[in-house]
Amino acid sequence: MGPVFIALDFGELKAVQKFLDLFPNTDQLAVKVGMELYYSQGPAIIKYLQAQKVQIFLDLKLYDIPNTVEQAAYQLALQKIDYLTIHAAGGSKMIQSAKAGLIRGSQEQHQAVPKLLAITKLTSFSQTQMQKEQQIAATLPQAVSHLAQLAQQNGADGVICSAQENQIIHQVTQPNFLCINPGIRLADNSADDQERIATPSKAKAWGSNGLVIGRPITKANDPVAVYQQILKQWRN
Structure with a gap:
């Protein structure tokens, strides 16, 4: 099974340390570092997490001209992350440049190249919103x-x-192409600001290659118990 990334949606290192201290075996965890945490702590948070031996998914959603994205991806690869996100809407040259930067940085560090994951449409976005605000005539699945x-x-x-889009994506891409799903909620969770959500079991049935889950775990009264519940649904 693919990883279940815990989104570390915290603004300071102490909060991350307090949260990870709840877990007895951090070397079995995969975590997502988003904009809030990375912009607050910078590369220091990556070094801390490496010491905890967790898988690191750096979710910065790069989106700029190709040269800028390539240089950014190169610098981030030097930090020995495992996954990095960009926006697919940046276009073919930008995606190629991001991959080139990751390869170059990884070669210098003699590390495996981080997985490059492209954002399609944010799970907080609805089809109506996409069509009205971005003036895209296609349906959401088509886009x-x-x-x-x-x-x-x-x-x-x-x-x-x-x-919800895993199946249509797997139909038009190669078998090894990954569909990593945020917007995952247990049946009794609030949807928060997410529009297109699914339970872990449903995501698995639809062909998910990995989950990203934040608030249902980090805001829970017993984060470890909720994480174990999610793993059980994901692996069974």
């Missing part, structure tokens, strides 16, 4: 599958997408 194909053709290893 997402198009961006997934674009990402694969230009060197990405997978996409970040709603679990």
Whole structure:
């Protein structure tokens, strides 16, 4: 089974340390570092997490001109992360440049190249919102599958997408192309600001290659128990 990433949506190192102290075996964890935490702590948070022996998914959603993205990806690869996100909407040259930067940085560190994951459409976005605000006439599944194909053709290893879109993406991409799903909630959880959600079991049934889960775990009264409950649904 693919990883279950815990989104470390904290603003300071002490909060991360307090949270991870709840888990007896951090070397078995996979975590996501998003904008809030990385912009607060910088590369120091990556070094701390490496010492905890966790898998590191750096979710910065790079989106800029190709040269800028390549140089950013190069610098981030030097930090020995495991996954990095970009926006597929940045286009073919930007995706190619991100991959080139990751390869170059990894070669210098003699490390495996981080997996490059492309954002299709944010799971907080609805089809109506996409069509009205971005003036995209396609349906949401059409837009997402198009961006997934674009990402694969230009060197990405997978996409970040709603679990609801896994099947259509797997139909138009290679078997090893990853669908990593945020917007995962247990049946009794609040949807929060997510529009396109799924339970771990449903995501698995739809062909998920990995989950990203934040608030249902980090805001729980017993984060470890909720994490174990999610793992059970994911692995059974």
